[in-house]
Amino acid sequence: MSEEELSVLRAHFGDLLEKGWIRPSSSPYGAPVLFARKKNRELRLCIDYRKLNVQTVKNADPLPRIDDLLERLGGAKFFSKLDLKSKYHQLEIRQEDRYKTVFKTRYGHFEWLVMPFGLTNAPTTFQAAMTTEFQHMLDRFVLIYLDDILVYSRSLDEHVEHLRTVLERLGQAKYKANLDKCEFARQKLEYLGHYVTLQGIRPLADKIEAIRVWPEPTNTMDVRSFMGLAGYYQRFITGYSRSVAPMTRLRSPKVPFIFDDDARRSFQALKTAMLMAPVLSTYDPTLPTRVTTDVSGYGIGAVLEQHDGDDWHPVEYFSHKVPPINSLDDARKKELLAFVMALKRWRHFLLGRRRFTWVTDNNPLTYYKMHDKESGTKMKPSSTRHPQTDGQTERAQQTAQMMLRTLIRPDQKDWVDRLPDIEFAYNTSLHPAISVTPFELHHGGQKGRIFADLLLPRTAAIDASCSPASVRKYRELMAQARANMQKTQVRMHQQANRHRVPCPIRAGDLVWVSAEEFALEQDVSRKLLPKWFGPWPVRSAAGDEPDGPSFVINIPPHLTVHPVFHASKPQTYTPAKSDDFPGRRSQDPPSMDGHQEVDRVITDRKYGSKPRQYKVAFKACDPNDTRWISGTDLKASAPLIYAHYERQRLAQGTSRPAPPTRTVVPPSDRQLRPRR
Numbered sequence: 001m002s003e004e005e006l007s008v009l010r011a012h013f014g015d016l017l018e019k020g021w022i023r024p025s026s027s028p029y030g031a032p033v034l035f036a037r038k039k040n041r042e043l044r045l046c047i048d049y050r051k052l053n054v055q056t057v058k059n060a061d062p063l064p065r066i067d068d069l070l071e072r073l074g075g076a077k078f079f080s081k082l083d084l085k086s087k088y089h090q091l092e093i094r095q096e097d098r099y100k101t102v103f104k105t106r107y108g109h110f111e112w113l114v115m116p117f118g119l120t121n122a123p124t125t126f127q128a129a130m131t132t133e134f135q136h137m138l139d140r141f142v143l144i145y146l147d148d149i150l151v152y153s154r155s156l157d158e159h160v161e162h163l164r165t166v167l168e169r170l171g172q173a174k175y176k177a178n179l180d181k182c183e184f185a186r187q188k189l190e191y192l193g194h195y196v197t198l199q200g201i202r203p204l205a206d207k208i209e210a211i212r213v214w215p216e217p218t219n220t221m222d223v224r225s226f227m228g229l230a231g232y233y234q235r236f237i238t239g240y241s242r243s244v245a246p247m248t249r250l251r252s253p254k255v256p257f258i259f260d261d262d263a264r265r266s267f268q269a270l271k272t273a274m275l276m277a278p279v280l281s282t283y284d285p286t287l288p289t290r291v292t293t294d295v296s297g298y299g300i301g302a303v304l305e306q307h308d309g310d311d312w313h314p315v316e317y318f319s320h321k322v323p324p325i326n327s328l329d330d331a332r333k334k335e336l337l338a339f340v341m342a343l344k345r346w347r348h349f350l351l352g353r354r355r356f357t358w359v360t361d362n363n364p365l366t367y368y369k370m371h372d373k374e375s376g377t378k379m380k381p382s383s384t385r386h387p388q389t390d391g392q393t394e395r396a397q398q399t400a401q402m403m404l405r406t407l408i409r410p411d412q413k414d415w416v417d418r419l420p421d422i423e424f425a426y427n428t429s430l431h432p433a434i435s436v437t438p439f440e441l442h443h444g445g446q447k448g449r450i451f452a453d454l455l456l457p458r459t460a461a462i463d464a465s466c467s468p469a470s471v472r473k474y475r476e477l478m479a480q481a482r483a484n485m486q487k488t489q490v491r492m493h494q495q496a497n498r499h500r501v502p503c504p505i506r507a508g509d510l511v512w513v514s515a516e517e518f519a520l521e522q523d524v525s526r527k528l529l530p531k532w533f534g535p536w537p538v539r540s541a542a543g544d545e546p547d548g549p550s551f552v553i554n555i556p557p558h559l560t561v562h563p564v565f566h567a568s569k570p571q572t573y574t575p576a577k578s579d580d581f582p583g584r585r586s587q588d589p590p591s592m593d594g595h596q597e598v599d600r601v602i603t604d605r606k607y608g609s610k611p612r613q614y615k616v617a618f619k620a621c622d623p624n625d626t627r628w629i630s631g632t633d634l635k636a637s638a639p640l641i642y643a644h645y646e647r648q649r650l651a652q653g654t655s656r657p658a659p660p661t662r663t664v665v666p667p668s669d670r671q672l673r674p675r676r
Contacts, residue, residue: 001106005035008043013107021089025111027099046118047103053120061124066192067235069143069150070201074284076152077198078159079189082166083181087147088122090175091115091129133173134166142166150191159185193232200281200313203233203274211274216267220257223250230270234317236277241299241319243269248321281306281313283349290357291346293338295331300338304346318345335360377478399426433488434481441477503567505551510535510573513553517569518561535573539563558597558619596621598638601645614645 001009016022031052035043073079084090092114093101101112101119115122123146130144141162143150151166153159163184170177183189188197195202211230217223227247234240246262247270249255287306294301299321305312320341339358343350350356403422408415427438434441505511512532542550542564551570555563596618605628606612613628616638635642 005043008035008045009033009105009107012045013105013110016110021114022110022112025099025102025109027102027109027111029100029102030104030109031102033103033105047116049101049116049118049120052100056120059121059124059128061128063123063127064145066145069145069192070194070196071283072139072143073152073196073201074282075154075286076282077187078153078156079186079191079196080151080159080163080184081182081186081189081191082149082151082170083178084147084149085176085178088117088126089114091126133169133175137162137166137169145192148192150196156185197279200279202279203236203277207233208274208277211271214271216264217250217259220251220253223247226267226270227251230274233274233277234319236280236317237270237273237319238303238317239296239301239319240273240317241321242296242301243273245299245321278314281308281315283315285349285353288357289349289353290359291339291342291350292359293335293342294361295334295338300334300341302338302342302345304342304349315349316346318342396426433485435484436477436481441481504572505538505567505570507538507540509538511538511551511553511570512573513555513565514569514571517565518559532571534570538570598634598641601634601641602626604645604649614642 013022029052032048034046034048036046038044093112098111098113101116102109103111115125127144127146130146130149131138134142134144134149138144141151141153141158143152149166151159151163153162188195190196190204193204193207195204207229211226214226214229215222217226227244230237230244231240237243243266246260246266250257250259250263283304284306287308290305290307290312292303292305299319301317301319303317304315306315307313318341322337339360400419400422403425404415404418407418407421427442430437512534513536515529515531515533518533536556537554539552539554542552549567550564551567552563553565553570555561599617599619602615602617604612604614612631614631614634615626615628616634617623617626631642
């Protein structure tokens with residue numbers, strides 16, 4: 001080591017020993033020390049814990065996203081920032097883990113008593129500790145990123161109360177703050193690389209200046225460094241993906257580095273955009289919101305804005321380069337893709353809002369808005385995981401499954417390859433309900449003309465499908481399809497009514513219940529279970545009609561299922577005749593946890609020195625279904641029943657008279673019967 005390094009090492013160790021943060025150690029571990037230059041050219045002492053970090057089980061707790069933290073500041077007017085002193089050193093290390101943190105120097109081996117810098121789990125451990133301390137304050141008036149604590153409020157009086165609460169909590173937990181770096185009751189301060197103000201957030205001036213004076217890149221690493229800094233502030237830049245597109249390809253080491261005119265213009269455009277970066281408003285869920293999208297040949301762009309009563313202000317800009325596989329020729333599809341990606345980007349803002357505005361300058365999108373009105377159709381949204389609301393899709397899938405059975409191999413591995421054939425066959429077959437093929441109804445023409453339009457390249461107007469002739473033709477096809485479907489519905493209704501009979505179930509009847517209605521948590525296969533469980537009595541009909549449509553059934557209490565079942569789920573119970581399987585009964589449904597509850601002890605038995613056994617009956621089971629179990633199992637599953645039975649058994653044993661003594665007669669005194 002140099003003289004400068006030795007002086008820094010001696011001063012640093014003297015300070016750590018004086019504070020009681022390290023102590024001498026004889027551990028077999030030992031991490032080396034090294035030095036790094038600070039920005040002010042002073043030396044910083046570092047400990048190389050790379051070998052220890054490789055063997056450490058990683059803590060999976062994530063650090064909070066900076067943009068997620070800044071989004072919580074909507075409506076705040078007063079801010080205070082607290083910076084903890086020597087953040088990691090305020091947490092102690094467990095006694096049994098201190099020997100792992102040993103580092104070696106020419107002055108001896110030392111181990112840490114507090115958590116040092118350089119450990120792989122140090123950031124997540126410290127963040128978890130701070131989150132635990134301020135759990136009830138987070139996202140209400142406190143934001144925490146490691147040792148940076150931000151207190152925000154809407155009024156000064158409220159802010160003073162919030163600040164007092166935070167400081168009291170820090171004092172109770174014995175955390176120490178660095179007063180020189182703390183700021184209190186400000187309306188503008190620096191936090192996590194941004195200026196937080198009343199109007200919103202904006203980049204730091206020194207970061208903008210660093211981008212302004214950035215020299216022209218000469219290699220791949222320079223491009224990556226510049227794009228890393230600019231990308232951190234891309235939410236402030238309109239059309240970031242479009243501006244950075246010529247430089248993106250230069251990040252790959254596989255591409256020859258040629259900083260051409262396109263890359264140079266992109267470099268200067270990013271600099272100009274950062275110098276003109278606007279102040280972004282923080283999102284406020286109470287303000288009117290709109291999403292503006294735009295599409296170009298390079299990609300898509302969008303901006304989220306909110307109205308504060310005077311004007312619209314940007315909350316965040318978003319841009320994305322569309323891969324060539326998603327480059328669409330249809331302008332309507334491009335605009336829809338932009339809107340879908342914007343919704344995904346700002347899902348956490350827009351989900352749950354009763355209303356927001358979508359703004360686009362693309363006229364072809366009016367086709368989707370007017371399509372339902374012009375064609376006379378009505379959209380009915382369906383809910384997920386509820387197939388009854390989307391019967392057409394379910395019916396089409398049934399048909400597809402039936403067709404697949406006739407085409408796939410016995411091993412069923414080629415069913416995906418057969419889907420295009422199934423789709424083509426289905427769309428070109430005459431549908432019995434509408435009396436035309438789905439292809440003709442969708443494209444509005446004969447099959448031969450449709451295939452010619454699809455296969456032969458031709459130039460078409462973008463609004464051809466919105467022309468009056470196309471709309472008129474589509475209306476005629478829809479009217480014809482509706483008329484044919486009404487006729488089909490009447491015919492199917494008449495056919496179904498021939499086999500319908502009134503529901504035979506009444507209150508008091510014994511019924512079976514479909515096994516599909518019971519949720520089984522134990523590891524059993526439904527395919528091998530009975531199809532029906534029961535029988536159980538019907539308590540009453542649910543609703544005004546005496547014959548359904550649902551019934552309340554007296555289900556055993558150990559089955560945690562709602563007792564109301566639709567009329568399609570139960571079936572009438574028919575008792576077996578006396579000569580058909582006498583004594584046979586139905587299988588009880590398995591319990592939720594796979595265990596039955598003991599009801600009572602019938603008797604007990606004991607053979608020699610073997611443990612005593614007990615004959616028990618179970619609740620919600622047939623009375624004749626009894627089992628012999630050991631005393632250990634009975635005591636573990638039903639301790640009260642076991643104790644009650646044992647008290648009765650012992651009481652009966654003491655009151656029972658002693659058995660008579662058996663008299664043994666010697667063989668010589670017995671009368672022996674003569675042998676014949």
